[in-house]
Amino acid sequence: MDTYTLKDFEAIPFQQGILSENTIRIIQSLCSMIEPQTSDSSNHTASSRPRPQKEMEYNGEKHFKKKLATTSDWKQKPVYVSKFAALNDNQATINEIRTIINKLTAANYIEKIDSIKEKMTEVDNEADMANVLSTIYSISVSNKMNVDIHVNVWAMLFAEHREPTLALFGAKFAEYRDSMRNIVDVSSENYDEFCDFTAKNTTRKNTTELLYKIARSGSELFSKAQMNALSDDLLNQIETDIETKEKQKEVEELTENAIILFSEIKTANSELFATYLPRIRQLSAYKTGEKPGLPPRSKFKYMDLVGK
Secondary structure, X not given: OOOOOHHHHHOOOOOOOOXXXXXXXXXXXXXXXXXXXXXXXXXXXXXXXXXXXXXXXXXXXXXXXXXXXXXXXXXXXXXXHHHHHHHHHHHHHHHHHHHHHHOOOOOOHHHHHHHHHHXXXXXXXXXXXXXXXXXXXXXXXXXXXXXXXXXXXXHHHHHHOHHHHHHHHHHHHHHHHHHOOOOOOOOOOOHHXXXXXXXXXXXXXXXXXXXXXXXXXXXXXXXXXXXXXXXXXXXXXXXXXXXXXXXXXXXXXXXXXXXXXXXXXXXXXXXXXXXXXXXXXXXXXXXXXXXXXXXXXHHHHHHHXXXX
């Protein structure tokens, strides 16, 4: 394999006429975006000097080092700096909010929620608001241990930013329901796909718990009526899928979510649970193999739920 050093490149003859006029125009355009600027003793930026054509020529490494040494400060033109600065400020705010949320505990959540509320005031456009709310949502459904604390976070966000928060939950709930359809088993031998499959199952279960606890708190962000509708839809889908053998994995994952949901309902509202009990009891009473899409493991979970 051939190798080259800087001296080999310095030896390339860059005489006048070697580069095309179009190439030179492109180089000049790029250089015009970054110009040397110097500051005087009164901190006022000096105006940039036009670069002579001869400075565009490459005269070797020593020439460029000399030019660099004589330039005290290199900055981009203000128009580019302002755009990048705005972008970095927005991303910095989102990163700070993410850091605060990741440090939430039972001991500090009141103080931290106030910090999040203050930081949210720095988000001044719809796109960034949607971005930061989506970031918070992702953290909420990946952190099962602090779900009750996250309910308080969303109560604050809903109170301060009602419309964008409702829009986010509407979109996320639609994704959540879609994710429960056509669940296909993945072999553990396919490591990447199996990890992705497992992560999606975990997210679904955490989402079920978060939505229920938000509804139980009385928030309009996800109301009790919406929670009841979700419960009905979930049972309807399970009762349909158990008729098809190929749906066993889907029934298994739906059952995981149903157990989380109805266990919470059973603990918090026995009257409401009683309205679902006949259907749950029926799922637990089927004989093994009677419903081809109902795995024995799922049946036993329904039996535990009804107290058998």
